[in-house]
Amino acid sequence: MTLSRSLSPExxxxxxxxxxxxxxxxxxxxxxxVIRAVTDDPGAxxxxxxxxxxxxxxxxxxxxxxxIAEVDGRPIGAMxxxxxxxxxxxxxxxxxxxxxxxxxxxxxxxALGRGFGTQMMQQALDLCFADPAVxxxxxxxxxxxxxxxxxxxxxxxxxxxxxxxxDEDDCLVHRIARSDWEARR
Ligand SMILES: CC(C)(COP(=O)(O)OP(=O)(O)OC[C@H]1O[C@@H](n2cnc3c(N)ncnc32)[C@H](O)[C@@H]1OP(=O)(O)O)[C@@H](O)C(=O)NCCC(=O)NCCS
Numbered sequence: 001m002t003l004s005r006s007l008s009p010e011x012x013x014x015x016x017x018x019x020x021x022x023x024x025x026x027x028x029x030x031x032x033x034v035i036r037a038v039t040d041d042p043g044a045x046x047x048x049x050x051x052x053x054x055x056x057x058x059x060x061x062x063x064x065x066x067x068i069a070e071v072d073g074r075p076i077g078a079m080x081x082x083x084x085x086x087x088x089x090x091x092x093x094x095x096x097x098x099x100x101x102x103x104x105x106x107x108x109x110x111a112l113g114r115g116f117g118t119q120m121m122q123q124a125l126d127l128c129f130a131d132p133a134v135x136x137x138x139x140x141x142x143x144x145x146x147x148x149x150x151x152x153x154x155x156x157x158x159x160x161x162x163x164x165x166x167d168e169d170d171c172l173v174h175r176i177a178r179s180d181w182e183a184r185r
Pocket of ligand 1 (some may be wrong): 113116148151
């Protein structure tokens with residue numbers, strides 16, 4: 001383990017995203033590793049092509065909000081936290097209450113593979129399960145994103161099945177129950 005790998009995660013913090021972060025998210029949308037995580041379309045040149053980041057960030061609510069991860073004050077990644085039962089787009093369809101759904105992406109390529117994503121997930125899972133009404137957290141990586149599956153499974157998520165979202169995104173849904181997360185902490 002290198003020095004930076006062992007020290008850096010200590011100084012990572014998650015803060016709420018603000019409308020001032022829209023430019024950052026637009027920049028990260030152009031990163032090839034982010035595009036590959038969001039779509040299987042080999043011709044895609046932007047990740048969250050339908051996202052109007054100014055609007056998304058201004059519309060933050062208890063059922064859908066974004067977090068920015070900073071390492072020593074430098075923004076390096078983003079997360080979305082939603083209540084899939086209540087969030088207004090109905091992305092997850094008919095799904096039970098008492099869940100949270102997470103999305104995660106690291107922006108700068110030099111921040112990949114250094115343990116920051118693991119630290120972000122640990123902090124976000126603690127945040128989700130701090131609400132006693134939450135009994136599990138779900139996540140929807142593309143079925144093709146084997147690196148992300150390994151990443152989630154190391155955190156304790158288990159695959160629960162393949163599902164097509166938005167009629168086009170072939171995903172392998174993963175889930176972690178509160179009891180499994182608490183047993184690992
Ligand atoms: C997935 C992701 C958040 C993990 O964060 P990270 O800081 O790179 O990961 P860590 O250093 O904590 O852990 C390393 C693991 O992350 C995964 N990983 C590393 N680079 C990755 C990449 N470009 N894409 C997906 N997963 C990656 C691998 O499982 C890796 O484990 P390995 O060493 O066995 O290969 C980050 O790689 C990323 O933002 N990838 C692109 C976006 C994405 O795939 N998001 C998830 C889709 S829902």
